[in-house]
Amino acid sequence: MGLSFNNETCSGCKACELVCTLQNMKEINPSRAMLHVYGKFPEPGKYFVDICDQCGICAKECPMDAIELKGRTYRVNKDKCDKCLACVPVCPVNLVKIDDDGYPYKCINCKQCASICPRDALIFE
Amino acid sequence: MLYGYAGNTLRIDLSTQKIEKEPLKKEWVDDFIGGRGFTAKILYDENPPNVDPLDGENRFIIAMGPLSGLFVPASGKTHFCTKSPATGGYGDSNMGGHFGVNMKYAGYDVTIIKGKAKEPSYIFIDNDRVEIRSAKNYWGKGSMEVEESMKKELGEDFQILTIGEAGENLVNFACISHDFGRQAGRIGIGAVLGSKNIKAIAARGTKSIPVFDPKGLLKKGKETYEACRKKPGFKGWTPEGTAGITNWCNDVGALPTRNFQTSNCDYADKINGKAILKELKITDKGCFACPIPCGKYGYARTKLGNAYVEGPEYETLSLLGSNCELDDIHSIAYANYICDELGIDTCSAGAVVSFALECYEKGYISKEEMGMDVKWGDLDSIVHILKSIAKREGIGDILALGVRSAAEKIGHNSDKFAIHVKGLEWTGYESRNAPGMMLGYMTSDIGAHHGRCWVLGSDVATAVGGDKNATVHDLISGDSRFDTIPRAEHKNVVPLVLKSQHLRPAFDILGTCRLQYMEIGLETRYYEELYYYATGRKMDFEKDLLLLSEKIWHLNRMFNKREIPDFGRKYDYPPARFYEEKIPSGPNKGHIMEFAVIEEMLDTYYEARGWDKNGIPTKETLERHNLAL
Structure with missing residues (x-):
């Protein structure tokens, strides 16, 4: 298990996106967050959150074996990464992103999103 | 930087x-x-x-x-x-x-x-x-x-x-x-x-906003969300949001009913927050970064059609609901949807439609002008009037001006029940037995809007020995079924009105919603600290922010003086219904806001503000706030 999402309670506030970038990148910029909140309106009138479930597809795609499994979390090893970005388009939820230096970055299971969510819609087990 | x-x-x-x-x-x-x-x-x-x-x-x-x-x-x-x-x-x-x-x-x-x-x-x-x-x-x-x-x-x-x-x-x-x-x-x-x-x-927008101390803001932000979570209102107020106050308003005789003729109805249970949860709700719908989402997104089913709609909020429930005698939650939500799609403010819509229904009932608007035989509490009638307004067809072309100008054109002394201040329609709190609330509506810079001042709680609570600083959650979770409802003495309400008029808009300056403070009681010190980590500047909520709020109050008063040729005291009077007609029913039966009381409250208010007898800021007041106009 790891991070999971319950759309019965999510109200679309994006506090998770805010804390994600402030915690990990020391900046206020939800568009760079490692998860993505969106609503489907007017129908069916529900919110959804794309999250990284550590599926490892990015790691399989990496020609440099630079995305390494540490415990239950895939992490980018910048010492091995050659910035080819092969990992970016293969992510099924578009959550491998690119930092200011051209390196890919992704969710590291810091759990801050789950801990801030006022609706308990993000759960880490 | x-x-x-x-x-x-x-x-x-x-x-x-x-x-x-x-x-x-x-x-x-x-x-x-x-x-x-x-x-x-x-x-x-x-x-x-x-x-x-x-x-x-x-x-x-x-x-x-x-x-x-x-x-x-x-x-x-x-x-x-x-x-x-x-x-x-x-x-x-x-x-x-x-x-x-x-x-x-x-x-x-x-x-x-x-x-x-x-x-x-x-x-x-x-x-x-x-x-x-x-x-x-x-x-x-x-x-x-x-x-x-x-x-x-x-x-x-x-x-x-x-x-x-x-x-x-x-x-x-x-x-x-x-x-x-x-x-x-x-x-x-x-x-x-x-x-x-x-x-x-x-x-x-996908850029970063620079902040003075990101680590400090992260820590304080987490503390602030946690503080919200620990407030009783977090779980008590959020489920119904603003609609949760409907029964309280009805019980204390403040629910606008039948174009503000009275202040209480016998069907509040059918149009309240619980009815929304039971009949309409699909999901809670929050604004950006909000821990207490008041939005209730749902689905309304009516004989005119079905619709996805957010709301209704309390103002819509009261103004399109009881004020138009619409007693069915699906119908109110559908009228809400029609307003949203046409792009009409549901607050003014409720006041304008109820004004039109009363004019029609009294024979001041004919069936030909109206385009159909309209009735109180009838969804067909309400939707017909709303559409005629948006398309400016028939009487809708006049109603589209709002109740003040419409009353001038319709005549028959209909201005007495055109419920507005300064041309802006009144919102969801009947105030003939709420002197502070009445004064707040009267003196608001933009017209009759509760967003500038809400002291109904203190109007009621101070009189019954309660806490005048009670949050809305405290009020709705308390006992509001009084046999008689005493109120705050009108001589004492000015300081409360001034405080509210400075406090509520203060959050509009910072760029946040006020409801975390107003509804669940998040302390102002959190905003002082968050402001410091964000900007690197010190700000005292009382001494700095509320002083700026006061300064803006004077500035906007001067804007109105510049733009409205005969602007002054007469623009602060409420409609005649409130000082000429006694409330005919409900817990406030027999109450009226005496005109002498209105004058006395205005005199006291102007003096406290540093305005002259006509309600214009004095030179000394403007100088005190460094306003060189």
């Missing part, structure tokens, strides 16, 4: 199609902080005196605050300002959702729009890319229909604000709609966009 701000002002001239970006003025930041502070200053300085509100030269201003878009609870309020077509004076309105934060992430704290586009247009903003584009395909369409289409065309991550047909047709209470159910409803802000030929604004 200007921390906490995006750092830029965007200027758009629709007539010349000139688009300019300039650094945010430091003196605005130093003297007016943000949001409502910016708009009051800019509208006074930059709007040409005595311009027609629907002339291209009237500015349309969007402003964010220093806490907007940051890791701060409910930092998603967008603040709009213009000279109001409803009142002819200072007008502002704000909305939640996600639009304004995208403007700030795109780099703009302030956007000033003037001129008139040659053809129906929309403004496209994608970070530095700003364009005026044709809206031919969108003109004439409903607000939510346009929002859905534009998101498909531009991308889900664009945030859209739109006007409906009412805005296009310059209805004096046309609103701005956003996020499938959020509105900047008041003062006819949508008509001003319509007058500029602007159907919509689409914005996407």
Whole structure:
């Protein structure tokens, strides 16, 4: 298990996106967050959150074996990464992103999103 | 480095199609902080005196605050300002959702729009890319229909604000709609966009906002969310949101009923928050960064049709509900949906429709003029009137002016029951037995709006020995079923009104929602600390922020004096119904607001404010606040 999402309670506030970038990148910029909140309106009138479930597809795609499994979390090893970005388009939820230096970055299971969510819609087990 | 701000002002001239970006003025930041502070200053300085509100030269201003878009609870309020077509004076309105934060992430704290586009247009903003584009395909369409289409065309991550047909047709209470159910409803802000030929604004911002101490803000932000979570109102207030107050208002005799003829109905249980949860709700719908989402998104089923709709909020429940004698939650929600799609403010809509129904009942509007035989509490009648207003057909063309001007045209002393102040329709609190609330409505700068002052709780609670600082959650979870309802003595309400008039709009300056403070009691010190980590500046909530709030109060009063030829005391009077007609039923039966009491309260209020007997700020008052006007 790891991070999971319950759309019965999510109200679309994006506090998770805010804390994600402030915690990990020391900046206020939800568009760079490692998860993505969106609503489907007017129908069916529900919110959804794309999250990284550590599926490892990015790691399989990496020609440099630079995305390494540490415990239950895939992490980018910048010492091995050659910035080819092969990992970016293969992510099924578009959550491998690119930092200011051209390196890919992704969710590291810091759990801050789950801990801030006022609706308990993000759960880490 | 200007921390906490995006750092830029965007200027758009629709007539010349000139688009300019300039650094945010430091003196605005130093003297007016943000949001409502910016708009009051800019509208006074930059709007040409005595311009027609629907002339291209009237500015349309969007402003964010220093806490907007940051890791701060409910930092998603967008603040709009213009000279109001409803009142002819200072007008502002704000909305939640996600639009304004995208403007700030795109780099703009302030956007000033003037001129008139040659053809129906929309403004496209994608970070530095700003364009005026044709809206031919969108003109004439409903607000939510346009929002859905534009998101498909531009991308889900664009945030859209739109006007409906009412805005296009310059209805004096046309609103701005956003996020499938959020509105900047008041003062006819949508008509001003319509007058500029602007159907919509689409914005996407993906830049960072620089903050003074990111680590400090992270720590304090987490503490603040946690503090919200621990408040009793977090679990007690949130489920029903603003609708949770419906029964309390009915029990204390403040629920507008039948065009404010009375203040209590016998069907409150059918139109309250619990009815929404049982009958309509699909999901809680929150604004940006909000831990206590008051939005209830649901599905209404009626004989006229079914609709997805956010709400109804308390104001809509009371004004389109009991005030129009509509006693069915699905019908109210459907009327809410019709207003949203047409782009009409549900507050003014409820006051205007009920005024029209009373005029029709009294024979002041004929069946031919009305276009059908209309009845109280009848959804067909209400939807018919709303559509005739938006399309400006038949009597709708006159009703579209709002109750003040409509009463002038209809005659028969209908002005006595045209429920407004300064031309802005009254909202959801009948106040003949609530002196503080009455005075708050009377003296509000934008007209009769509860967003400027809400002291109904203290009007009731102080009299029954309760805590005058009780939050709304405290009130609704307490016992409101009194046999008799004593009230605060009118001689004592002025300090409470002044405090509320400074406190409530203070959050509009910072760029956050006020409900965390008002409804669940989040302490003001959190805002002082968050402001420090965001900007690097010290701010004392009482001494600095509330003083600025007071300064803005004087500035806007002077704007009204400049723009409205005979502006003064007579613009602060409530409609005659409140001082000539006794409440006929309910817990406040027999109550009236004596005119002598109204005069006495105004005298006391003006003196406390430092205004003369006509309600104009004195030279000394303006000098004390460094207002060289």
